[in-house]
Amino acid sequence: MLRLMTVAVLTGLLALIPAAKAEVTVNISEGVLKPTPLAIPTFEVSGGADSQLAAEITEVVQNDLISTGLFTITPESAHIQRDLSIDTQPRFADWKIIQTDALVVGEVDTVTVEGVEFIRASVRLWDVYGEEVMRLEGQAGRRFTAKPEDWRRIAHKIADTIYSRLTGEDPYFDTRIVYIAETGPKDARKTRLAIMDSDGANVKYLTTDNNLVLSPRFSPSNQQITYMSYENQEPRVYLFDIQNGRQEVLGDIKTFAPRFSRDGESVLMTKANNGNSDIYIRDLVTQEMRRLTDNPNIDVSPSMSPDGRQVVFTSDRGGSPQLYIMNVDGSPLTCPSGGRDTVCRITFGSGAYSAPVWSPRGDLIAFTKQLRGKFHIGVIGTDGEGERLLTESYLDEGPAWSPNGRVIIFAREPYAGGPRKLWSVDLTGRNLRQVPTPTEASDPAWSPLLN
Amino acid sequence: MRRTVMSSAAIALIFGAAACASKPEPEPVADTAPVSNDTAQTEPVDESDIEEPKRVMDAGPAAGSIEDFTVNVGDRVYFDLDQYRLDQDDQEILQRQAAWLESYPGVRILVAGNCDERGTREYNLALGERRANTVKNYLVSLGVDPARIETVSYGKERPIATESNQAAWALNRNGFTQIMSGAASS
Numbered sequence: 001m002l003r004l005m006t007v008a009v010l011t012g013l014l015a016l017i018p019a020a021k022a023e024v025t026v027n028i029s030e031g032v033l034k035p036t037p038l039a040i041p042t043f044e045v046s047g048g049a050d051s052q053l054a055a056e057i058t059e060v061v062q063n064d065l066i067s068t069g070l071f072t073i074t075p076e077s078a079h080i081q082r083d084l085s086i087d088t089q090p091r092f093a094d095w096k097i098i099q100t101d102a103l104v105v106g107e108v109d110t111v112t113v114e115g116v117e118f119i120r121a122s123v124r125l126w127d128v129y130g131e132e133v134m135r136l137e138g139q140a141g142r143r144f145t146a147k148p149e150d151w152r153r154i155a156h157k158i159a160d161t162i163y164s165r166l167t168g169e170d171p172y173f174d175t176r177i178v179y180i181a182e183t184g185p186k187d188a189r190k191t192r193l194a195i196m197d198s199d200g201a202n203v204k205y206l207t208t209d210n211n212l213v214l215s216p217r218f219s220p221s222n223q224q225i226t227y228m229s230y231e232n233q234e235p236r237v238y239l240f241d242i243q244n245g246r247q248e249v250l251g252d253i254k255t256f257a258p259r260f261s262r263d264g265e266s267v268l269m270t271k272a273n274n275g276n277s278d279i280y281i282r283d284l285v286t287q288e289m290r291r292l293t294d295n296p297n298i299d300v301s302p303s304m305s306p307d308g309r310q311v312v313f314t315s316d317r318g319g320s321p322q323l324y325i326m327n328v329d330g331s332p333l334t335c336p337s338g339g340r341d342t343v344c345r346i347t348f349g350s351g352a353y354s355a356p357v358w359s360p361r362g363d364l365i366a367f368t369k370q371l372r373g374k375f376h377i378g379v380i381g382t383d384g385e386g387e388r389l390l391t392e393s394y395l396d397e398g399p400a401w402s403p404n405g406r407v408i409i410f411a412r413e414p415y416a417g418g419p420r421k422l423w424s425v426d427l428t429g430r431n432l433r434q435v436p437t438p439t440e441a442s443d444p445a446w447s448p449l450l451n
Numbered sequence: 452m453r454r455t456v457m458s459s460a461a462i463a464l465i466f467g468a469a470a471c472a473s474k475p476e477p478e479p480v481a482d483t484a485p486v487s488n489d490t491a492q493t494e495p496v497d498e499s500d501i502e503e504p505k506r507v508m509d510a511g512p513a514a515g516s517i518e519d520f521t522v523n524v525g526d527r528v529y530f531d532l533d534q535y536r537l538d539q540d541d542q543e544i545l546q547r548q549a550a551w552l553e554s555y556p557g558v559r560i561l562v563a564g565n566c567d568e569r570g571t572r573e574y575n576l577a578l579g580e581r582r583a584n585t586v587k588n589y590l591v592s593l594g595v596d597p598a599r600i601e602t603v604s605y606g607k608e609r610p611i612a613t614e615s616n617q618a619a620w621a622l623n624r625n626g627f628t629q630i631m632s633g634a635a636s637s
Contacts, residue, residue: 187609214576235603275580276581277577301573321574355572397571416616
């Protein structure tokens with residue numbers, strides 16, 4: 001008999017759906033109130049693979065899935081069946097009795113190709129109550145091969161596969177996060193550009209702490225970062241190539257708040273002229289710098305819609321910082337508040353709105369809101385409707401989306417003078433958790449999925 | 452500048468008074484106890500030049516030095532919350548800065564715009580640009596050659612007060628005039 005794992009906020013819905021149609025699925029659109037129990041026994045080894053490595057891969061897979069807040073992992077001590085094999089069907093009764101909805105069976109071995117050793121992990125996902133294998137990308141299982149030093153990426157890919165299969169969402173674990181590592185007291189702060197895996201592992205510093213660096217953002221299409229540096233006391237936007245470590249000047253002096261266009265072929269940025277900040281877009285091929293706004297008030301922090309047609313930005317033209325939308329080509333648009341204009345305001349609540357970031361899905365804009373002495377991360381529809389505040393603290397700022405648009409990462413100073421760290425929260429406002437970093441941290445930005 | 456002038460005048464007055472008191476005239480001996488309401492009747496005052504006060508080592512920063520500028524002129528103006536307007540106090544400081552820069556024409560400055568921590572990073576960079584430029588424009592209006600003035604915004608990244616309270620935030624919302632070159636050694 002199949003059991004439906006869908007967690008719906010509307011009570012009673014569960015009972016109305018015929019059980020025969022159901023399988024293990026996790027509907028996360030309304031936020032999960034009760035996590036789905038999974039069993040992920042430590043992966044078996046064969047062919048001379050290291051059992052310690054297999055245990056570590058298993059642990060990374062478990063931690064990725066736990067971090068979503070959507071799953072619990074049944075403790076291994078409770079497992080009854082101890083003779084699992086990836087090649088044979090499990091004894092479903094043994095897993096039902098410990099109330100596991102789905103079972104992940106994995107195996108790690110090694111393969112040698114032209115004298116080079118690789119590690120390989122195979123994984124199958126079983127629907128315990130349905131008593132059948134859950135196909136992964138249309139196959140009866142998945143197998144990933146990588147160089148031994150990339151073992152964590154294998155684990156993230158396995159977790160991505162399971163997450164996607166059970167939720168129907170796009171994956172996001174096999175990604176990286178770039179951020180600003182901060183050290184030292186507030187009045188002598190040192191900053192470095194840093195990069196790490198999505199779970200906080202493998203931190204690397206891309207710059208020294210000689211210059212103030214801010215606002216790093218990933219290219220959506222390749223291994224490049226755009227950011228702002230005060231090198232030579234001349235703040236401007238740079239491009240950084242992660243693969244070869246090369247840095248090149250991208251903007252004139254007094255350019256800041258850069259962000260790639262969705263196709264990765266342009267960079268939006270802010271440029272101050274005689275003290276007044278406006279929005280520009282720079283074509284990375286032609287190097288042409290085109291001005292998008294020309295207003296005597298502050299226009300800053302542009303972010304492009306996924307279809308590449310619109311830009312959201314912060315402006316204080318209305319008297320306080322608020323969010324505005326415009327067409328990239330400068331043509332008029334119909335404003336949510338009525339009328340047609342070249343620029344439309346979309347936030348009208350009390351407080352100040354800034355640092356907008358368009359969701360990869362296109363329907364929402366994340367922002368920082370300052371209201372009555374507190375800071376919040378929130379989301380709002382592109383039509384200005386449905387504002388929701390997801391977090392609150394002394395200082396929450398600088399939201400960034402996971403590539404699947406489900407999770408927002410941001411910087412938090414939990415109380416005045418408290419440690420500035422990275423935190424993540426689900427789109428629903430649930431599952432708030434700290435993302436570990438060795439130093440204080442700010443300005444996180446997510447990479448697209450690695451290949 | 453103005454403070455220096457005033458203190459010289461004060462010193463001259465004290466010296467004058469001392470010179471007066473140390474110049475006794477033979478007093479006439481009166482038969483009767485003089486009863487007089489005539490306070491206008493005073494000793495004649497001899498006037499003579501006094502020497503310029505000698506500069507004492509360690510008594511103050513060398514004229515034209517960065518320390519002179521910081522101590523005797525004032526290198527920061529402070530802004531109200533979310534504002535970049537200059538109030539009367541700010542204007543007086545900038546007037547002193549302009550006069551000092553006129554005295555030392557070889558000096559080049561960098562005006563930094565700073566913000567408190569109660570705003571977001573990028574918006575504060577833009578606000579700091581505003582503040583730095585407001586200071587620059589005022590100095591230029593007072594006759595300082597704009598070619599001598601660079602500006603930079605540090606947003607909220609360069610606080611001078613590390614506490615998290617109204618007083619610290621007020622200090623951190625500033626325009627900071629930094630001397631980059633051309634100052635006398637102190």
